[in-house]
Amino acid sequence: MHQHLLYEIQKQVKLSENDINLCYKLFEPVYISKNTILEKANHIPKYIYYLISGFMRLFYYDENGYEVTTHINCPHGFFCSYMEFLDQKCSPVNVHCITNCDVLKMNRSDYSFMMENSSAWKDYATFILQKSLDYNENRAKNFAILTAEQRYLDLINANPKIINHVPLQYIASFLGIKPESLSRIRKNLLDKC
Known part of the structure; x- marks a missing residue:
């Protein structure tokens, strides 16, 4: 290791x-x-x-x-x-x-x-x-200027494996949103595809 x-x-x-x-x-x-x-x-x-x-x-x-x-x-x-x-x-x-x-x-x-x-x-x-x-400075800036959807997209672009390994309630909390809001964001993104 x-x-x-x-x-x-x-x-x-x-x-x-x-x-x-x-x-x-x-x-x-x-x-x-x-x-x-x-x-x-x-x-x-x-x-x-x-x-x-x-x-x-x-x-x-x-x-x-x-x-x-x-x-x-x-x-x-x-x-x-x-x-x-x-x-x-x-x-x-x-x-x-x-x-x-x-x-x-x-x-x-x-x-x-x-x-x-x-x-x-x-x-x-x-x-x-x-x-x-x-990292912490960028995270604070992103919370101030990005939408929840943009923060989610940034997260999964930077760490694509996170979606398969981290429960959605932890991701939602990390993004500063409720789990149901994250579910809506994910649904909206799927509908756009």
């Missing part, structure tokens, strides 16, 4: 043999069953995860007890409540495996060790943080 992560990293930074060895030493491969809550809200996140296969999401419960999905992750990528993981503070969100997932996980002390002992890993972490900020 480590090869997937190393392949992605080496697209951005050059890794030494020591950097590669750190990856094998500090990232633990884990299989996680569908519907597992990996990290619970109101707890300090223990791990950062690299998703090899499967689908995960971040969600919280609103004041009415409804689940609000804030992020859906498809393979391959890092996933956690990142700022709370770094600062070791309680996270407001749950980390949930939507499907069976293969992940690499790393705890906070090993993450610190890696950042202190590898400039390549530190550079890659900076790259990932920049990508995450860009």
